[in-house]
Amino acid sequence: MATKTKEVLESKVKDSEIEDLTAPDNLKVPAKPALKPVVVPVDKPVVYPLDLPESEIRLRTPAVGQRATRPDGRLHGLGQTQYIDDMTFPHMIFAKILRSEHAHAKILSIDTSEAEAMPGVLATLTGDEIPVNSFGPTLQDQPVLANEIVRHAGDGVAAVAALTEQQASDALTKIKVKYKPLPTVFDPLEAIKDDAPKVHAPHSNIYASKTIKKGDVEKALKESDQVFHKQFKTQMVEHVPLEPHSSVAMWDANGRVIIYSSLGRITLGRDDLARTLGKPMSKIRLVGTIVGGNFGGKNEITTEPILAMLSKKTGRPVKGTFTRGDEFISSTTRHPFVMDYTTGVKKDGQILGRKIRLVLDGGSYCSWTSTTLGKGGILAAGPYNIANLFVEAHAVYTNKTTTGAMRGFGAPQVCFAYESHMDDMAHALGIDPLEMRLRNAFNEGSVSPTGQLLQSVAIKESLQQAAERFGWKESAK
Amino acid sequence: MIVKLKVNGEIRSADVPPETTLLKLLREHLSLTGAKLGCDVGDCGTCTVIVDGESVNSCLMLAGRASGREVTTIEGLASSEQLHPLQEKFEELGALQCGFCGPGMIISAKALLDKNPEPTVFEVKDALSGNLCRCTGYTKIIEAVLDAGRIMSTSEAKS
Amino acid sequence: MKKRGRGMACMWYPIGFTVAANPSAATVKVNTDGTATLLTGTVETGQGALTVLGQIAAETLGIATDDVHVVSADTDATPMDTGAIASRTTYVTGNAIIKAAEQAREILFEAAAPMLSVKPEQLEARDRKIQVMGFPQQYKTIGEVAHHSEIVIGRPAIGSGSYNPPTVEMDPETGQGKPFSTYVYATQIADVEVDDETGEVEVLRIVATHDCGTPINPMLVEGQIQGGISMGVGFALQEEILFKDGKQVNPNLTNYIMPTSLDMPELEVEMVDNYDPTGPFGAKGAGEPTAVPTAAAIMNAIYDAVGIRITSLPATSEKVLSAILEQKAA
Numbered sequence: 001m002a003t004k005t006k007e008v009l010e011s012k013v014k015d016s017e018i019e020d021l022t023a024p025d026n027l028k029v030p031a032k033p034a035l036k037p038v039v040v041p042v043d044k045p046v047v048y049p050l051d052l053p054e055s056e057i058r059l060r061t062p063a064v065g066q067r068a069t070r071p072d073g074r075l076h077g078l079g080q081t082q083y084i085d086d087m088t089f090p091h092m093i094f095a096k097i098l099r100s101e102h103a104h105a106k107i108l109s110i111d112t113s114e115a116e117a118m119p120g121v122l123a124t125l126t127g128d129e130i131p132v133n134s135f136g137p138t139l140q141d142q143p144v145l146a147n148e149i150v151r152h153a154g155d156g157v158a159a160v161a162a163l164t165e166q167q168a169s170d171a172l173t174k175i176k177v178k179y180k181p182l183p184t185v186f187d188p189l190e191a192i193k194d195d196a197p198k199v200h201a202p203h204s205n206i207y208a209s210k211t212i213k214k215g216d217v218e219k220a221l222k223e224s225d226q227v228f229h230k231q232f233k234t235q236m237v238e239h240v241p242l243e244p245h246s247s248v249a250m251w252d253a254n255g256r257v258i259i260y261s262s263l264g265r266i267t268l269g270r271d272d273l274a275r276t277l278g279k280p281m282s283k284i285r286l287v288g289t290i291v292g293g294n295f296g297g298k299n300e301i302t303t304e305p306i307l308a309m310l311s312k313k314t315g316r317p318v319k320g321t322f323t324r325g326d327e328f329i330s331s332t333t334r335h336p337f338v339m340d341y342t343t344g345v346k347k348d349g350q351i352l353g354r355k356i357r358l359v360l361d362g363g364s365y366c367s368w369t370s371t372t373l374g375k376g377g378i379l380a381a382g383p384y385n386i387a388n389l390f391v392e393a394h395a396v397y398t399n400k401t402t403t404g405a406m407r408g409f410g411a412p413q414v415c416f417a418y419e420s421h422m423d424d425m426a427h428a429l430g431i432d433p434l435e436m437r438l439r440n441a442f443n444e445g446s447v448s449p450t451g452q453l454l455q456s457v458a459i460k461e462s463l464q465q466a467a468e469r470f471g472w473k474e475s476a477k
Numbered sequence: 478m479i480v481k482l483k484v485n486g487e488i489r490s491a492d493v494p495p496e497t498t499l500l501k502l503l504r505e506h507l508s509l510t511g512a513k514l515g516c517d518v519g520d521c522g523t524c525t526v527i528v529d530g531e532s533v534n535s536c537l538m539l540a541g542r543a544s545g546r547e548v549t550t551i552e553g554l555a556s557s558e559q560l561h562p563l564q565e566k567f568e569e570l571g572a573l574q575c576g577f578c579g580p581g582m583i584i585s586a587k588a589l590l591d592k593n594p595e596p597t598v599f600e601v602k603d604a605l606s607g608n609l610c611r612c613t614g615y616t617k618i619i620e621a622v623l624d625a626g627r628i629m630s631t632s633e634a635k636s
Numbered sequence: 637m638k639k640r641g642r643g644m645a646c647m648w649y650p651i652g653f654t655v656a657a658n659p660s661a662a663t664v665k666v667n668t669d670g671t672a673t674l675l676t677g678t679v680e681t682g683q684g685a686l687t688v689l690g691q692i693a694a695e696t697l698g699i700a701t702d703d704v705h706v707v708s709a710d711t712d713a714t715p716m717d718t719g720a721i722a723s724r725t726t727y728v729t730g731n732a733i734i735k736a737a738e739q740a741r742e743i744l745f746e747a748a749a750p751m752l753s754v755k756p757e758q759l760e761a762r763d764r765k766i767q768v769m770g771f772p773q774q775y776k777t778i779g780e781v782a783h784h785s786e787i788v789i790g791r792p793a794i795g796s797g798s799y800n801p802p803t804v805e806m807d808p809e810t811g812q813g814k815p816f817s818t819y820v821y822a823t824q825i826a827d828v829e830v831d832d833e834t835g836e837v838e839v840l841r842i843v844a845t846h847d848c849g850t851p852i853n854p855m856l857v858e859g860q861i862q863g864g865i866s867m868g869v870g871f872a873l874q875e876e877i878l879f880k881d882g883k884q885v886n887p888n889l890t891n892y893i894m895p896t897s898l899d900m901p902e903l904e905v906e907m908v909d910n911y912d913p914t915g916p917f918g919a920k921g922a923g924e925p926t927a928v929p930t931a932a933a934i935m936n937a938i939y940d941a942v943g944i945r946i947t948s949l950p951a952t953s954e955k956v957l958s959a960i961l962e963q964k965a966a
Contacts, residue, residue: 012551050557058702061763063694067855068701070687072680076576077583079511079551086510103882153883168813175653184882212811227951233948236877237765237870240611240894241915242515242523242577257632264681265719270711281711288709292513292577293611294681295867319744324516328887333877361892371722374654378815391811399882407864411649411928416949419645419932423939433936442821445720451812456912456920458847459821463646465908466845475642475827477940495703520889571855574863575682602897612682614861614866615897 009085050078072290084246084262092248093122095310095320096168097303098158098175099330100150103186103399104199105179107148110158115174120167122291123313124175125159131278137268137300139207140401141200142365144276144305150179151199151364152399154329159303161310161318173174184399188361189338191396197395199364207362208370208395210377212449215388220353224344228425232339232417236361238408239334243292244327249307250317257308259284264294269301276305296405297331300367332404333396335372336361337413339380341421349431349439353388356380358414362395367404369395369466376410381449382418383459384440389449432476434467479568480540484509484552489622499533502525503550509581515609522608525581526550532588551580551612556586562628565586566621574612582608586622594630598623600632638829641902641935644900645929646823650816651921652724652801659800660729661715664693666744666793668786670779671703672737677717678729679709683923684856685725691918693729696737699762699778709837711903715796723921727818728799730916735797743793744778747785751776763781792799817913820920822846826901826933829943833958837873839901839934847908849920861905861926864914868930870894873950 056322075081112124124129127133127147134140145154158175162168183197191205192194199205246337247261257279263269265287274281291298311318322331342355358376362369377393426436441459448454467473480502481490481502491506500517503509503526507531512535515523518535523555526535527549554561563583566572573579582605589604601622608620652658663675674693680686690704697704708714717729745756749765752759754775760769767775776784786792800839806813827841851857874893878885886892911918935946944959 046864050555050560052560059700061698061700062702063691063699064850064852066691066701066853067571068691068853069571070684070856071757072576072686073499073571073573074560074564074568076573077560077567077933078555078580079509079580081576081579082510082862083513083577085514093840101883128674184809186879186882210811211809213809214812214842230576230945230947234871235949237875238877238892240609240889240892241575242609243513243575244515244610264679265717265721266679266711267716268719284711286711288679291575291679291681293575294609294720296721298681299719314580321514324518324520324889325887328877328892329884335676372656372671374670374815377811378650379648382688383646383821390700400879401877401884407867408649408924409722411647411924412868412931415645415647415715415928416931416935417930419647419929420935420945420947422938423643423936424945427939437644437646442648449811450806450815452814452816454819456818456849456910456914458908459646459648459823461910462821462823462845462908463644465906466644466825468645469845469904469906470843472642472644473744473824516889518888522879570822571684571859574684574859594841602900605894605897609894609896611867611894612863614862614864614895614903615900616862616903617859 031076052467082289083243084260084289085250087248087260089210089248089250089317092161092317092319093314094163094165094317095159095161095307096167096172097156097306098172100155100157101153102150102179102181103153104182104184105150106182107146107150107157108178108180111176112158112332114176115160115171118167118171118174120163121160121171122316123305123310125192127308130276132276135272135276135301136366137368138370139366142367152401154401158162159306159310161314186398186400188359188396188398191398192359192394199399205397206394207366207397208373210373210393212377212389212391213451214451217353217355217388217390221342221344222390222477224352225319225347227300227342227344228421228428229342229423230421232420234337234416236336236347237334239295239297241293241295241297244296244322244324245302246321246333247304247307247312248317248319249304251311256283256285259304259308260289261304262291262298263288263301264291264298267275269304272301273304273308277308295407299405302331330467332367332402334406335369335403336412337376337410339414339417341417343421345425345429347429348431349426349436350384351384351440354381354386356391358393360393360395362397363403364397365402367402369403371405372410376414378444378450379411381413383442385442385446434463434472437463478541480544482543482545483547485550494540497540498536499538499540499543500535503535509550509552513577513580522585523578523581525584525608527588529585532585551584560626564584565621566625570617570621572613572617572621578608578610582610582618590626590629594626596626637833638705638831640829640938641939642825642827643933643940643942644823644825645932646927647929648819648821649723649925650819652816653722654815655780655805655813656798657726657800658718658728659798660717660732661796661798662732662736663715663796664730664733664740666697666740666782668781668783670699672697672699672776674704674706674733676706676708676729678720678725681720683720683860684853685720688726688852688856689729689733692733693737695917696734697741699764712871723923723925725929726919727915727921728801730919731799732797734916735799736795738796739795740793743785743791744781745790747791748776750779751784758878766784769838804951817922818914820847820925822925822929824929824933826937828934828937828941830938830956832942834962835953835960837938837951837956839869841904842933843904844908845908846922846925847910847914848922849910849912850918851907852917852919857907857922858905860922862903864926865903865930866900867927869899871949872931872934873952876950
């Protein structure tokens with residue numbers, strides 16, 4: 001790529017060459033008809049909204065069922081959507097968070113004095129300074145900034161606010177934290193044992209359990225023509241929203257804090273802020289703009305109380321944005337599952353009974369684990385009529401990244417297990433996988449694993465429709 | 478150091494520290510926040526802009542190296558009278574969801590269509606392979622790029 | 637050698653929180669020209685919630701999608717919402733919006749009734765008009781009615797409402813109860829090619845049939861299905877956070893492999909025709925179910941292609957190849 005010179009930039013002749021639509025004769029491409037790219041004039045760039053015709057579809061009634069275009073879709077394409085990190089406020093400063101490299105350790109001391117002396121640094125913050133240093137949708141077992149024990153590599157321990165992001169990052173390296181490493185446990189099947197190191201001592205690592213019982217599964221297994229068993233495992237994955245978590249906090253002179261945040265749930269967010277900051281809800285304003293991808297990872301507070309405290313200390317708006325690395329190590333992830341399935345069937349493929357054990361890697365803090373456990377447990381048997389069922393599910397703490405809400409709350413994991421298992425049984429019995437499913441699937445009015453009468457059921461319809469569209473019968477080997 | 482360059486047809490300049498990337502120059506000094514910071518190391522493509530006709534991860538280019546060059550960002554595609562065909566088709570087909578990958582995706586598509594307005598599906602996928610999207614599964618994006626290419630290769634340009 | 641295989645997987649998924657209350661509230665204000673503003677505490681997270689919610693409000697008021705301006709995500713100005721989570725927005729917030737819009741609409745009917753010399757119960761809102769049921773030629777425009785109600789009578793057309801899905805607590809020992817108000821169902825079938833010399837799996841095509849009740853905006857439901865499938869493909873074949881002594885080995889997008897445009901199969905997406913009377917205009921939800929059956933469908937297709945059963949995800953090429961070689965050795 002040749003570097004253009006100063007003359008090029010200021011030359012109007014060069015401008016018109018870029019926009020010229022018809023090439024001079026000696027440069028014309030022969031044979032193929034000349035393709036004329038549409039060149040949109042750049043001398044009238046868009047600053048204010050365009051004056052474009054209204055979308056016809058959006059003007060139709062009735063409204064339900066229309067393939068209406070999104071007004072925010074237009075702004076996205078123009079680059080005019082304001083995400084949190086696009087926002088600036090007068091005198092805004094930047095926060096960065098120091099994260100533990102230890103998976104499990106006692107914090108002996110945190111010394112921020114050298115960091116405070118660094119150029120551009122206006123304030124530091126540790127967990128002790130946060131009025132209520134704990135949060136969590138079910139159990140409030142997670143610190144905003146760890147001040148006693150770090151439970152995973154990535155746990156935040158201190159924060160810095162400085163005039164630039166670079167200055168804040170530089171200052172982080174000067175914060176001195178003394179740790180005493182503690183024994184670690186990483187495998188949920190190890191963590192579930194009584195003698196495993198305790199992640200939240202003195203409590204057991206098993207922090208949530210669920211049971212579903214229907215009929216008599218042992219009897220059903222004995223009466224089956226064949227019993228199948230297999231263990232399935234899934235891995236830890238991350239939401240990877242393209243937009244990293246971002247928030248800006250500021251106060252007004254009446255003691256109200258205003259926070260712009262990429263949080264997907266502002267009502268809950270305000271609850272958490274009221275709790276952690278010890279402030280009445282009427283003094284807290286939480287505003288979202290649009291979230292650049294959530295998938296479950298932006299369903300609880302992360303840095304908001306930290307930014308609010310730093311803003312209070314410095315008297316300036318404070319912005320904090322996760323790096324991509326922070327997204328992986330400090331935001332939540334999907335629970336790895338270990339799933340044991342035992343199913344008894346008749347020769348014709350009808351399922352008589354099913355026994356399931358689920359062990360969830362619950363990470364270092366509870367987050368949305370109870371919900372994942374509950375849903376995973378309820379859905380684990382699959383959309384099938386099974387009169388005799390036993391499901392036991394446990395979530396265990398490990399010294400790894402916090403596992404929380406992620407699109408499906410356990411459903412993708414158990415579906416992988418029950419549908420792989422279904423095919424294994426179909427193949428062993430010599431039954432077509434589609435037939436096997438149709439024989440056992442819910443009907444309108446079927447009873448669910450929890451004894452609920454189901455309405456608006458469409459599982460068989462979806463199977464048949466998909467099979468037809470795919471050409472299932474035609475593509476049989 | 479002073480960086481002077483042409484952005485969307487306009488001469489712009491700013492005084493920035495030498496380690497400033499083109500992305501930071503655009504977002505923090507020129508108020509062009511269309512290009513996004515998704516990873517800062519050239520993996521995700523949300524920072525894609527066009528420099529001298531080639532699509533570039535602006536987080537990997539130092540602002541100083543863009544000095545004297547012509548940069549096109551998402552803000553330079555539409556005029557006050559019309560959207561760029563890519564913007565029109567992306568909106569019509571619902572190709573963007575959260576929109577964060579949008580500016581980079583559209584710029585990469587423009588860099589492709591400017592050179593090849595009738596690409597194959599594979600050529601589109603290849604051109605966009607450096608732009609990650611988590612929301613859409615890319616399907617409607619690819620349809621929109623192909624449709625925009627059809628407009629661009631057959632219509633008369635307005636000057 | 638490349639071997640072809642097909643595999644199916646079906647699933648069920650609930651709408652809303654497990655047993656626990658998860659209400660949404662909404663406010664609808666009709667302007668004096670018949671357009672409206674919807675206030676909702678939900679946050680747009682990219683799925684198009686604000687557009688869909690606007691369509692629901694518009695439908696209830698009998699006006700067009702573009703006539704409704706949606707204001708969201710401000711704890712000072714918008715009513716509470718449990719959030720865009722658990723695929724609940726269309727169903728729960730949608731039902732709350734219908735209640736709010738019906739309340740505003742009732743005020744319009746009460747203003748219009750004497751104008752048309754009928755009782756409020758005889759009126760309906762359609763095509764931007766308040767008209768007499770069965771006698772559509774007897775109408776006033778919604779703008780005329782809204783103006784009359786607010787400016788002449790002195791009753792602005794405003795309504796609020798909230799909704800929480802009815803559930804029944806689950807027994808702590810047997811888990812029996814009614815944890816959710818409704819569920820959605822889906823099937824995905826994958827067509828794959830497995831290279832039995834490298835273990836590489838290419839997903840060529842996926843057919844997806846999803847039940848979401850009434851699709852309020854079919855274009856946006858398709859987008860959810862396509863996006864969910866891309867997450868499913870990543871979950872099946874590529875993505876994994878790796879740890880060494882508790883520290884993540886690949887906390888970056890260079891080494892955390894996730895689907896790019898080149899990894900996406902051809903997608904054929906269809907909605908299953910269904911209607912849920914408990915949902916807003918029969919709608920249920922779509923956000924999460926879309927990512928659920930993909931991995932299983934792909935794993936079943938791998939089995940069909942090369943006869944190996946993958947029991948742990950992701951099915952990387954190393955894992956698939958090693959299983960193929962093990963099978964050959966046996």
